[in-house]
Amino acid sequence: MQFKYLKQLLCLFLMMIVVYVPNVVFASLNKTIIFVPHDNRPISFKQTADNIRDLGYEVLTPPEELLGNRENPYAKPEELSKWVIENAKKADAAVISSDSMVYGSLVASRKHNLSEDVVLARVHNFEKIHQANPNMKLYVFGSIMRTPQTSEASGSEDANYYAQYGTDIARYTALNDKLEQDGLTHKERKQLKQYEQKIPKAALDDWLSRRQGNFLVSKNLIDLARNDVITYLALGCDDNAKYSQTNKERRALDNYGSDLSELKYQSVAGIDEIGYVLLTRAVNNLQGDIPFVSVHYAKGTGENTIPAYSNEPIKNSIATHIKMAGGMKVNSDKRADLVFMVNTNFDGTTGAANDLNNVYIPNENIIDFVNMVDEAVQANKKVGIGDITFGNGSDNALMFSLYGKNLLDKLNAYSGWNTPTNSTGYALAMGMGANYTDRVGILKMLEVRYLDDWLYQANIRQAVANRLNSMPGEGDYGNTKTRTLPAEKLATEALQKMIADYGLEKFEGQSYVADAQIRFPWQRMFEADIIFPEEKVSVEEKIEK
Structure with a gap:
């Protein structure tokens, strides 16, 4: 009971900040958020924005031609800045990728040849955005350039x-x-x-000099947060490791921003999930709420797992993501608005979802984990799952076990896509947002993850990839080229069969899922777009055109 009153006091304090900060008029909130992702991939852009729209918010996104894509990662940063400035007065909050605003996209941040003068001038476009609407909360996320390990x-x-x-x-x-x-x-x-x-000196010098320029951009963003131009800044460590240039730069940036509180600046392992995490922070702040989150792990290494592509134990990343999203970690399920459960390998390793060992037969660890989930659901807890046993797709044994216990439509959040920290951050954001919608709205968000992370990434993707060479035309896994349409057709047929096999279209209000289709907007099989009837153009129609 005392904890309940504490939460009420915290939320009241948050609302008082919103109401009494000079020049902010609380009554004028229109539930409108500007969102600029770091590229136009479905998970970064459409799926994330739609999750917030499903909570009843208007999400303003820029014309897609202003965003980075596979063909042109450098995009149109200057035009993008103008678009944000023009729309700033319409919004209560903005969640903006600095990579898009400065370099053009996340990929461009790794490859550009921009001068220091150009990148710093683009950084200071954030000042123009703030001047266009000083009342608008400005949440910015950027990447600390990655260090791929191979x-x-x-x-x-x-x-x-x-x-x-x-x-x-x-x-x-x-x-x-x-x-x-x-x-x-x-x-x-x-x-x-x-x-x-x-290593050729020219190559190493080029790589390090680009990093130095990006490092300077991050320092300037921290300065803007320090000067209250940016309301909150999140820097994500793109693919990295315990010992890496990325981790080295993170420590230096954290030291540079050490005078800032966690309400102004934080860094974390991961990057692709942060747009959604900060959109959830914006929603929580506009709602005047601080969701309480309890966290549980599978047996074994559990919370001390250092997952692939990360430089820290998963417990650290999850604790930071909870704070980034505007929530608070608690130790008791009784007090929690979200009971978050993390599926990890007993030995702390991270496999690849397309490995042959991603089987449907559960081991003892999975059985215990699913029982833990079942107990929480039976106790009427709001349960979310971060599935990180494998990277780039779901754990088949977990999903089949959840299906067997009729738990798939009982969850409030799930994610098992891309890197482990992408998955946990995304699922946490979804679980907090679930507080502001109904069961049908929650299921709508879950369906996309089940179709993408489980059915496609962990199963269909490799099956279709194995048949690419038998298709007419040219193309491979990394660039499907003229094989894109037949690959989409084959993937869609497999997807619809699996949807029917598991009855995913029978969940409340989800009959439309039966006709879902798959697209490869970046002409590669690494990621897919899940298209539903109201937005699809059939593969057959595309072939005819």
């Missing part, structure tokens, strides 16, 4: 030389970071010199 992991989304020297660059900078953190052995010092001699 050349293959780059996926052609870094400078061209990374395909040849990326693994060496990652190891060289990891040793430099280890030297700063813990020191090196004699053997490691010899390796450091060997990598320095092996």
Whole structure:
């Protein structure tokens, strides 16, 4: 009971801040949010914006041609800034990617050749946005440039030389970071010199100079938060590791912003999920609410798991994501608005969802985890799941077990896409947002994740990839080219069959799901867009055109 009153006092305090900050008129709120994602991928853009729209908010997004895409990651940052400034007076809050505003997109932040003068001028467009509407809350998220651990992991989304020297660059900078953190052995010092001699100076200089420019951009964003131009700044560590250039820069930036409270600035492992996390923060603030979140982990390594693509234990990332979204972590389920459960491997490893060991037969760890979920649901708790046993797709054993216990339509949130921290951050945001909609609205959000993360990413994607070479035309997994349409058709047929097999269209208010289709908007199979009847143009119609 005392905790209930504490929450009421916290929410009242939050509302008083909104009401009494000079020049802010609480009564004028229109529930309108500007959202600028870091590119036009479905998960970054449409799916995230739609989740907030489903809560009853108007979400203003820029014309898609102003955003970075696969063909043109550099986009139109100057026109994008003008669009935001023109629309600022319509909004109560804005959630904006600094990568889109400064470089053009997340991918462009890794490959650009912009001068220091250009990037800093674009950073200060945020001042113009603030001047256009000083009452608008300005939430900004940006990336600390990634360090792919291998050349293959780059996926052609870094400078061209990374395909040849990326693994060496990652190891060289990891040793430099280890030297700063813990020191090196004699053997490691010899390796450091060997990598320095092996990597072409021009390539290493280019990579480090771009990073230095991006680092300067991040420092300037911190300055804008310090000067109250930016209401709240979140910096995400794109793909990285415990020892990496990304982690090294994160520590330096955190030190630079150490005078700022967590209400102004935070950094975290992960980046693709942060747009949704900050949109949830905006909604919570506009609602005058601070959701309480309790967290549970599967047995074994659990909270101490350091997942793939991350430089910290998952418990640290989750704690930060909760704060970033405007929530508060609590220790008791009784007090929680969301009971968040994290599916991890017993040994703390992260597999790949398309691996052959992503089977449907549950092990003891999965059985125990699903029982824990079932108990919470039976106790009428609002349960969300962050599924991080595998990266880039769901754990089939988990999903089949949830299906077997009729729990899929009882959850409030789920995510198992892309990197583990992407999944946990996204699911946390969904679970907090679920407080502001009904069961049908929650199921609508869940359906997209089930179709994308489970059916497509963990199952259909690899099955279709295995048949690409038998299709007419040209194309492969990374660039489907002229095989895009037949691949979409085959994937759609498989998707609709699996939807029927698991009865996902029978969930309350979800009959439209039966006719869902798959698209590959970036002409690669790594991600998909899930198209529903009201927005689809059939594959057959596209072929005819």
